[in-house]
Structure formats: C-alpha cells, structure tokens
Amino acid sequence: MNKAVWTGIAALGVVVSMASPAQAQATASGSLSVTATVAAKAKLTLSAASITFPDADPDVTPSITAAGVDVDVKARSSAAGSVTLTVLASGDLASGGNSIPIGNLTWTSSGSGFQNGTSNKTTAQTVGTWTGSGNPNGTQTYALANSWSYVTGTYTVTLNYTLTAP
C-alpha cells in the first residue's frame, strides 16, 4: 500500500512537469536608446582645376568660350538653410604688368539653382543657391570678351569658390 501511494504521486508529478512549460510563454524585453548626429557639411567638386582660353581673332570670335566646368555641390544644412556657392577672382587677369579687367570674364550655367554671372575681384558673385540639404550639380561655362585692345601675353587669374551650408 505504501508503494502504491508513492507511485500515484510519481505519476501525478510527471503529468504536472510535462504540462507546465506548454502553458507558459516566457518573455523578456530590453531597450536601447539610439542617437545619430547629423552636422552641417559642405563639399564642392569641380571637374577641372584650370580653364584655358585660346587666342582668337576678335572680329571672328568676339567672345572666347572655354570648356564647361562641371560643378558638384554636396551640402547638409538645416531644413530651411540657404546653401550658397560663390566665386571671387583674385584680381584682374594679369600678364606681367599688363592686365585685362576681370569683368571681361563672364559665365553661363546650367543646372537647377545655378545662375549666370560676371566675375568680380572685390565682391563674391553668386554661382548658385539652394535650400536645404542635397546634392545639386550643374555646369559653368566661362567666356572671355575678346578685344583688339589687349596687350599680347598670357594672362592668368585665380577663381576662388566658396560653398556655404548653414
């Protein structure tokens, strides 16, 4: 009789231990905070490091056109931030003691946000403006007014571009 009682308890125990896990769905959870920092940033890429104007007859070619320069703008700014690209000449076109006024160097452009303009050595001139972050690109084609009045020589000037993303 004593053994029968124990056996009964053992059988019951098996049933309980098999049934218990099937009824339980155990869960555990945890959280992690995520932070991503996106700061203002600007990058400007020009397809050429220099542009060259060949010599030409002023009567035949009153305006000498150089090969187009591809301008690639990348900017991160605030949502309403004004992204601007300007260009400022280092001076007039110069060849020794001779010079050609920088205002004779103009450009036309293509691409959303880009605009045409005239070079200046004192005030930066706007090449393009955009609103907010993005990657606009376009082409800027320079032209140099050709005149019989120019003194012969090889004239140079440096054009400094500035891209600003607030």
Next chain:
Amino acid sequence: MRRASLVIVAIVAGLAAGVRPAAAQQVTDTATLNATFGGLARLTFSSSSVSFPDADPDTVPNIPASQGPLTITAKARTSPNGAVTLTVQASDDLRSGVNTIPASRITWTTTGSGFVNGTLSAASPQLVATWMDSGVRTGTQTFFFRNLWSYVTGIYTLTMTFTLSAA
C-alpha cells in the same frame, strides 16, 4: 469504544512510522522527486545606448556605432523543441524635432549562432535571432547608420525595444 479508538490510532501511527513486521524483510520503495521548471527568459546587453557620430557621407557611407559590437546574452527556458526568438522594433523613425530619418536607415550585422543580420523597422518587429530549446546564447550585433547628404542637420533619436520570447 475508547479501546477501539486506541487500536485505530496505533495502526495509523504504525503505518505512518513505516513500522515493519517483527520478522524483518527487505522492502524497496521508489520515491520520485519532482522539480517543475516553467518558461523563463532573460535578456542582457553590454551597453544601454547606441550612438552614431557625424561623418562625411562620401568617405563613410555607413557609420558604425561608436560603441562597437553590442554583446547580447539571451537566457531562455522553454519546452523541448520550443522556439526561442529575439526581435527588435524601433519606437519611431529617427526624429530631431519635426525632421525625421527612416528607422530603416539603421541596419545590423551579427555574429553568434542563431543571430541574423537585419534592418530596423518602426512598423514591425524584426528578427535578431532564433533558437530551439532552452539555453544561454551569446552573440554580437553591430549597428550601422546609412549616411546621406540629403539629411537635415540635427541630433536624431529613437528607442529600440528588444523582446525575447520562449514558447
């Protein structure tokens, strides 16, 4: 009546004490010890936060988390052949004021048996790992943030909620 009661008490007491007949004989009984283990799950992380620093999208198109790989330890008790799953869901898209970046711009790679690579979602839980049976499993999850020029500047945040389930 009193005598009958005493006899009954003596018999019950004798049975309870396991008294054997005077002529001793070997008797073997079996006692089964029962221990019940219910479903149980526990989840621990090596860090409580994940952060992505600012970087140039051209040079770092996918920014790894500053903390490096996140070590995850999942402990689970389940029924035989029971499935154990670990999922993660974002509370929302990455948000900085009114500006947002989709949570899906955060992805992860993993190491460890049962762990899988994936992409974060604010819409539904995404599988991080799955196993069978009870056990302790450890793996790592390395988070990456897709870095694009188009993002509006700001400090973006969200919360990731991990859930470990043992069926």
